[in-house]
Amino acid sequence: MPRPHPKEFRDDVVAIARQGEAPIKQVAKDFGISESCLRNWLRQADVEDGAKPGVTKSESTELREARKRVRVLEQENEVLRRAAAYFAQAHLPKMSYPLVRELAADGVPVAVTCRVLNLARAPYYRWLANPVSHRELEQAYLANALFNAHTEDPEFGYRLLADEARAAGHHACDRTMWRLVRDGRWWSVFGKKRSKNGKKPGPPAHDDLVNRDFTASAPNELWLTDITEHPTSEGKVYLCAIKDVYSNRIVGYSISDRMKSRLAVAALENAVARRAVEGREVAGCIVHSDRGSQFRSRKFLAALRRHDLRGSMGQVASAGDNAAMESFFALLQKNVLDRRRWTTREQLRIRIITWIERTYHRRRRQTRLGRLTPIEYEAIITTQVALAA
Numbered sequence: 001m002p003r004p005h006p007k008e009f010r011d012d013v014v015a016i017a018r019q020g021e022a023p024i025k026q027v028a029k030d031f032g033i034s035e036s037c038l039r040n041w042l043r044q045a046d047v048e049d050g051a052k053p054g055v056t057k058s059e060s061t062e063l064r065e066a067r068k069r070v071r072v073l074e075q076e077n078e079v080l081r082r083a084a085a086y087f088a089q090a091h092l093p094k095m096s097y098p099l100v101r102e103l104a105a106d107g108v109p110v111a112v113t114c115r116v117l118n119l120a121r122a123p124y125y126r127w128l129a130n131p132v133s134h135r136e137l138e139q140a141y142l143a144n145a146l147f148n149a150h151t152e153d154p155e156f157g158y159r160l161l162a163d164e165a166r167a168a169g170h171h172a173c174d175r176t177m178w179r180l181v182r183d184g185r186w187w188s189v190f191g192k193k194r195s196k197n198g199k200k201p202g203p204p205a206h207d208d209l210v211n212r213d214f215t216a217s218a219p220n221e222l223w224l225t226d227i228t229e230h231p232t233s234e235g236k237v238y239l240c241a242i243k244d245v246y247s248n249r250i251v252g253y254s255i256s257d258r259m260k261s262r263l264a265v266a267a268l269e270n271a272v273a274r275r276a277v278e279g280r281e282v283a284g285c286i287v288h289s290d291r292g293s294q295f296r297s298r299k300f301l302a303a304l305r306r307h308d309l310r311g312s313m314g315q316v317a318s319a320g321d322n323a324a325m326e327s328f329f330a331l332l333q334k335n336v337l338d339r340r341r342w343t344t345r346e347q348l349r350i351r352i353i354t355w356i357e358r359t360y361h362r363r364r365r366q367t368r369l370g371r372l373t374p375i376e377y378e379a380i381i382t383t384q385v386a387l388a389a
Contacts, residue, residue, distance in 0.1 A: 261297035
């Protein structure tokens, strides 16, 4: 079963088809989809807008969410009923983790049980892999006593906290007390220096795996990405594009009015989704960018790991390290952005994606590609290489 196209791509194609500047068949051909597929998208868009009767995606989503909430409420009620019976038994004390395990065996998710009983899941899974021993239980009670003493008197050092724990009936050497205080970071408010600004360092930058060698022998070996901006009367428009060096094709893009990390993540997800629709594997592909904060964000790094992609970054304030991507943006600047003054963000958005999909991909022939367009190069050259192999 083919994978669906990205939502942003579908919305853009529908918006262009609704303008009526070209027949539906021609629009479908320009964007590399079938005419029936485009008509289905238009029909669903009419339902979403209320122009035609039918069940909208939001209504379908609300129904699924309602069923999900009912199911979760039933599970939560079962947790409360079983917990009341479990803790009401005479032979105390009781541990909560065995109850979580019993409910999980009966089909109640661990996340639901832990949320209702106000438990953390990570300690439960550690207990499940290695049940708590008698020594660990003693250490836990001792740590709890030290924490209580620290909460009551935050200025106490570990020696005074140890005295308070011994007074509460817990016995251990000073070294054990110090280790528990260190692991819990229950230091005296007077004993430890605070950091200058309290900020955590950002995620580490990747090594430069490209070194200005913008060549690739096959699709999905090297992607370049960057963000550009352009003003309109409504405010700025930000475009994050991803370019496959093999064919110079823009395999993914995202447009927004905010330059946040989600802009880069959306472009990456769109690129992966569109390559998946074409049946091309992207695992192991190098994604090269500059040192922008959007590409160093935790969300973008997580997206790279999720799709098994390799990150690469050039040096700070060195445009040449991403020159091939900068050349595409220069071309976009001359052909679209600087041609006129743009009134609305949507107007500029439609013009950008139309130029990319209709002109740059399917009409603009490139010398480096043997006077072929990016779409033709991928379709012809890649097929010839596959037959030769």
